[in-house]
Amino acid sequence: MFTIYTPQTANKALPEVKRMFAAIVAQKNRVMVLQSELQAIVESGGDFERFMKKKQELNTAVTGLYKAIEALEAMGVMIKSVDEGLLDFPSKRFDEEVWLCWKAGEDEIKFWHGRDEGFMGRKPLESTGIIEP
Template identity: 85%
Template sequence: MVFTLYTPQTANKALPEVRRMFAGIVAQKNRVVVLQQELQNIADSGGDFERFMKKKQEMNAALTSLYKAMETLEATGVMIKSVDEGLLDFPSRRFDEEVWLCWKAGEDEIKFWHGKDEGFMGRKPLETTGIIEP
C-alpha cells in the first residue's frame, strides 16, 4: 500500500471510483447479512448437515469477498469508518496537523473535514480549512 495524503481536489477526483468501490462493499455486506439469516433459518428448522454446510461455505466465500473489497478500497488510502452509515475518511493535512476529509454516502463531493481524534459529529465545512497540497 502506498500512503496517500489527499487534498479536497484529489479526494473529489478519486471520489467516483471510491463511490463505485464502496457501493460494491455495501452490496456484498448486504449479501452476507442475507446469507447469515438463511443459515440461521436452516439451523432453526433442523435442516440437514449438508444443506447447512453448503450455506455456511457460501457465507464464508461472501465474507472473504467482502473483506477483500474492503482491503482493496483501503489500499487507496481511504479509511472506511462505517459501512452501515456510509462514512469514509481521506487522510489529509491542515497546516501541520493530520486531519480527515470526510465523506458520507449520498454526498456529491467532499465538503467536510475533522480532526484525527474527532468523529462525524466534529465535521467542519471545507471553506475555512487551510488544507494544503502535500
C-alpha cells in the same frame, strides 16, 4: 499505498471510491442474507449437507467482503462506518493530520475533522488551510 489527499485529489478519486463502496455495501447485504438463511437452516433442523453448503457460501461472501474493504483501504481511504456510509481521507491542515470526510449521498468532499474527532466534529472546507497542490 499511503496517500495524503487534498480536497481536489479526494474529489478526483471519489467516483471510484463511490463505486467500490457501493460494492462493499452490496456484499455486506449479501452476507447478512446468507447469515439469515444459515440460521433458518439451523432452526428448521436442516440436514448437514444443506448447512455445510450454505456455510461455505457464507464463508466465500465474507471473504469477498473483506477483500473489497481491503481494496478500498489500499487506496488510503478509511472506512469509518459501512452502515452509516462514512469514509475518511487522510489529509493535512497546516502541519496537523486531519481527515477529509465523506458521507454516502454527498456529491463531493465538503468537510473535514480532526484525527480524534468523528462525524459530529465535521467542519466545512472553506478557509481550512488544508494543503492544496
